Amino acid sequence: MWIIRGFCWLLCVLCVLLPACTRVPTAVVTPPGGVISPPAAIKPLSPVGWEDIAGWERDDLRQALPPLLQSCTALQQRPAWTGLCRAAAALDGSDAAAVRTFFEEHFSPHRVRNGDGSDLGTMTGYYNPELHGSRTPSADYPCPLYGVPDDLLVVDLSSLYPELGDYRLRGRLVGRRVVPYWNRCEIDQGQEAVENRVLFWVADPVELFFLQVQGSGRILLDDGSCAMVQYGDQNGHPYRSIGKLLIDRGEMTPDQMSLQNIKIWARNHPEQVSSLLAENPSYVFFVEAPDGEDPPLGALGVPLTAQRSMAVDPRFVPLGVPVFLDTTWPGSEEPLQRLMLAQDTGGAIRGPVRADFFWGLGAQAGELAGRMKEPGRLWVLLPVQNTSEVSGDR
16 A cells, blocks of 8 residues: 555656656657557557648758758667668758659658547747856856756656656655755755856846756857757756746736747846746756757757757657648748658647747747747658558558
């Protein structure tokens, strides 16, 4: 009985501590064939013809070849991918017809459907912010950007409780007890273990907050150099949307809600910024990339490509595969139809027909990402050797 009570306690703790919406990488275990089997109750992939993909003939598939080769660096040792990746590397990337023939011969398209059989979902966007900063604090750069604290514990329960999947329990030791790690408010008030791990100092707490939401970005240093920072870990507390809080408080309507309007609100209400940010207890810690000029890495462990990489839910869409997207440009009716690569994950990306479009680095990418929340459809392209593992009678 104590085992059952203990397991229930762990589930309760996980419900309190696990992040809900922050863009944090999800640990993914992929079988040798490269396809993750979805939960038995949902079979989201159904084979279709190339003619069934909206916009397939109009996309310039040459632009999808470089990110596919990035996926190959992570997948090429898997049997279904070895010959495919070798053929991709041998392609003349300037030959549009040859590239199209390659994709159509080496992959089989599958429509992605929700559990209720529908094929429409939500497509959002993300980007890598650029923040001005310094390695030393000053009046211009008062906000610390923290690395992973030494006292942050990460407990992997999957070997004992496989039903918990890839969940990780985070906390800290107090004597012999593991207790929840410090929340955002407590961290901002000062904790020695955290304060000893400052990587950079930046100018704006709101920009720092959105860097944590995005999960990676670039610091433009005052000496003219730059550094790339990427997700290192998270404090284990659930994410609470400050955008929803502002809507609930009547500060703006759902139609007005965007990253840009949150920043405008913060500039107009500086005295309320600290208390608003403290409403979200989740806190992300970073690591500095070895080369500040390198593009960010996604959950697949390969560099992301602006406007050709996307984040998906790996329970339904295997990491690394090409995915054709049919949606619209942010805030318009103009079609956005192109072949993407599933190379990242995110805490808020949950469900079969759900994706996060990577717009790239900087302010212009942020403008597009902040406005993107569009309906869309997805088609997964599986290596022909893998189709029997996920297709069949749907």
